[in-house]
Amino acid sequence: MQSMKKILSTLLVLGLLLLSACQTASDQPEAGSSGSSDASSSVSESSASESGAGAQDAAETKLDGGTFVVPLSADINSLNPVINESKSVEMVMRALYDPLFVIAADETRYYLAESYTVSEDGLTITVKLNNNMFWHDGVPITADDLVFDFELLWEEDMQSTTGINGERILCEKIDDLTVQLTLPEVSASYLSTLGNFKMFPKHRYDNGEPFRTTLENENGIGSGPYKLANWNRGSSLELVRFDEYYRGTPNFDGVVFQVMPEASAQEVAFQRGELSLFEVSDSLKYDKYSSDDNYNVYTFPDNRVSYFTFNANSEKMQDIRLRQAFTYALDRSAIYAAAAGDENLAKENPSIYGPQTEGFDPDFAGYQHDAEKAAQLFEELGATGQTYRLVCDASHLYLENIAVAIQSQLAEYGITVEVSALDSQGFNNTFFYTTEGDWDLAVNVYPVKTDPNSIAFMYKQGGFLTQNLFASDEALALFNEGDQTLDPDARLAVYAELQDQIMEDYCVYPILTSNACFVTQKNIRGVDAIKVIPAFEDYLKLYMVE
Numbered sequence: 001m002q003s004m005k006k007i008l009s010t011l012l013v014l015g016l017l018l019l020s021a022c023q024t025a026s027d028q029p030e031a032g033s034s035g036s037s038d039a040s041s042s043v044s045e046s047s048a049s050e051s052g053a054g055a056q057d058a059a060e061t062k063l064d065g066g067t068f069v070v071p072l073s074a075d076i077n078s079l080n081p082v083i084n085e086s087k088s089v090e091m092v093m094r095a096l097y098d099p100l101f102v103i104a105a106d107e108t109r110y111y112l113a114e115s116y117t118v119s120e121d122g123l124t125i126t127v128k129l130n131n132n133m134f135w136h137d138g139v140p141i142t143a144d145d146l147v148f149d150f151e152l153l154w155e156e157d158m159q160s161t162t163g164i165n166g167e168r169i170l171c172e173k174i175d176d177l178t179v180q181l182t183l184p185e186v187s188a189s190y191l192s193t194l195g196n197f198k199m200f201p202k203h204r205y206d207n208g209e210p211f212r213t214t215l216e217n218e219n220g221i222g223s224g225p226y227k228l229a230n231w232n233r234g235s236s237l238e239l240v241r242f243d244e245y246y247r248g249t250p251n252f253d254g255v256v257f258q259v260m261p262e263a264s265a266q267e268v269a270f271q272r273g274e275l276s277l278f279e280v281s282d283s284l285k286y287d288k289y290s291s292d293d294n295y296n297v298y299t300f301p302d303n304r305v306s307y308f309t310f311n312a313n314s315e316k317m318q319d320i321r322l323r324q325a326f327t328y329a330l331d332r333s334a335i336y337a338a339a340a341g342d343e344n345l346a347k348e349n350p351s352i353y354g355p356q357t358e359g360f361d362p363d364f365a366g367y368q369h370d371a372e373k374a375a376q377l378f379e380e381l382g383a384t385g386q387t388y389r390l391v392c393d394a395s396h397l398y399l400e401n402i403a404v405a406i407q408s409q410l411a412e413y414g415i416t417v418e419v420s421a422l423d424s425q426g427f428n429n430t431f432f433y434t435t436e437g438d439w440d441l442a443v444n445v446y447p448v449k450t451d452p453n454s455i456a457f458m459y460k461q462g463g464f465l466t467q468n469l470f471a472s473d474e475a476l477a478l479f480n481e482g483d484q485t486l487d488p489d490a491r492l493a494v495y496a497e498l499q500d501q502i503m504e505d506y507c508v509y510p511i512l513t514s515n516a517c518f519v520t521q522k523n524i525r526g527v528d529a530i531k532v533i534p535a536f537e538d539y540l541k542l543y544m545v546e
Contacts, residue, residue, distance in 0.1 A: 060545040060546065063251075063545060066544045067252060067256055068256070069256045070258065071257075071258050071260040074088065075237075075259045076092055076237070079092075079096065079217055079220030081096070081199075082158065082161075091534045092257055095225065095536070097200070097224050099198055100116075100194060100196075101116065104450055104532075109537075109538070113128065113129060114129060116191075122186045122187075122188070123186060124182055125181040125191065127181070128177060129141065133246040134223075135223060136222055136242055141201075143176055143177055143178055144173065144176075145201055145202045147172070149200060149202070150162050152211060161194065164184055165185065185484070186483075186486065188485060192450060192451045198222075204219070218231070224242070224539070225242055226239035227239060227242045229254065236257060237256070237259075238257075240254045250542075251542060252544070270519065273521065279517060279518055280345075281345060281514075282345070283342040290344075295519050295521065295522060296520045296527075298517070298520070299344050300528060301514075301531075303354030303533060304446065304447050305448055305512075306399060306402060306514065307443070307444060307508045308441065308511060309442050309507065310440070310441060310507065311439055311440050312468055313436075316386070316388065321380075321381060322381050324506050325377035325378050325381065327509055329375075329413055329415075330367070330410075330509060332366070332369065338405040339512065340401075340514070344517065351499065352510055356532070357448050357452050357454075358452055359495050364499070378413050383413075385414050386415060387415075387417075388441050389440050390440070390442060390443065391437075391441075392420070392427070392444065393443075394421035394423065395424045396424075396445050398512065402511055403419045403443045435467050435468060446458050453479065453482055458508075459507070460479055470506065471505070472505045474505075478494055478497060478498040478501055482494040516533050516535060524542070524544060525542070525544070526541035526542040
């Protein structure tokens with residue numbers, strides 16, 4: 001009997017120590033995992049919402065099972081992982097397809113790739129895939145898939161991954177799990193592009209059908225933690241967990257993407273418990289949910305820069321002094337306050353880079369407001385009393401509010417701004433797809449990734465995105481220099497100089513970067529495990545507790 005008491009006492013002490021260890025571990029930031037996840041284990045954890053909405057119970061049990069339900073503002077058009085790009089599409093694709101790896105500012109998170117090596121001259125990249133990986137139909141994932149993908153995408157003239165400056169990247173099989181990539185020229189940013197690539201299966205796409213329209217694009221045979229169960233067009237996309245997933249069994253039984261265009265409908269469904277989370281974008285809702293103990297609120301940067309710009313094909317905007325006058329006239333802080341005004345939802349940002357971009361300088365001053373200089377230049381250039389047409393994409397967060405704030409500020413100088421708030425298609429047709437638009441000014445947003453060269457698409461001459469934007473030869477030269485510089489410190493110095501050059505070109509006026517702000521049901525965990533947008537890079541991080 002005495003022996004049994006000793007055993008019970010020992011077990012109690014060990015249990016308390018284990019509970020204490022789990023609670024301590026949960027207070028540490030959770031890094032991205034490159035190995036398997038024990039998704040079905042029960043643990044005790046202590047956690048609090050990102051917004052400080054209040055601590056959870058001191059101990060909680062991690063559950064295996066359940067359904068994670070996410071609203072989508074619009075249905076996706078295809079389950080092909082490389083022909084669609086948007087926040088919503090990427091959120092879906094991350095569940096179905098894994099990337100090779102993800103390079104963050106402070107770490108590399110490995111997925112399909114076990115490792116990679118880069119030659120000293122930067123021209124050869126060797127990628128080693130993990131062993132025992134399977135497509136959702138049970139066929140092994142091998143180097144043959146990656147080689148096929150590169151060949152097909154080059155033939156399809158999709159060169160963002162398969163080429164550099166129009167020159168082909170040679171992708172060769174070394175063995176069943178290893179490929180070697182030979183670059184036509186040095187590109188320091190290419191490694192990040194390669195890592196984000198999502199492979200698709202050769203045995204499904206080597207079918208003689210057009211890549212963009214093949215029925216395989218509806219099957220979604222991927223490599224990720226969840227596989228397609230049912231796609232109700234315009235209604236929902238239902239996924240179930242893939243038990244043979246190489247990194248471990250996912251926690252949730254399934255993930256459902258529910259198509260709900262209206263934000264109000266999303267909120268009603270969330271309050272009924274029909275959604276696991278939804279995104280909020282105004283201070284009132286943020287305050288409401290962050291003060292309610294029935295929910296958790298998480299915010300983190302989405303690394304998108306909202307900006308004001310000038311039409312390079314407008315006769316009115318050709319004089320650089322006029323563009324300079326606009327930068328003097330605008331008060332960024334007042335625009336930010338009118339458009340967002342809550343640092344939980346967005347932050348004022350004078351930089352062309354986002355806060356999660358390597359080399360981002362939080363102290364960069366950018367353009368400075370000077371009403372006297374603005375008024376003087378406007379008068380000298382005959383701008384006072386003139387009318388300018390401004391276009392913006394009303395579907396993007398804060399942009400219409402920014403446009404109205406700019407309209408109000410310029411009115412103080414006797415300048416009339418006619419704001420045209422367009423839907424996405426109308427804006428894109430006006431802003432990107434023609435040089436014949438009758439607009440002078442615009443407000444838009446662009447995404448920035450970890451690598452500072454990721455903004456090149458916005459500023460490099462010759463691209464369809466830059467045909468209406470002012471871009472200089474000097475900026476182009478610095479983009480090329482930065483991408484060909486392998487030394488990290490020297491490279492960041494180039495991009496700092498590039499930012500100064502773009503300011504001197506007076507082509508864009510950065511205003512703010514928004515945050516993603518998610519409200520979740522009380523029992524959902526892992527939403528902020530990897531604070532990146534698009535959200536849920538690693539679906540193994542998501543789980544429920546009780």
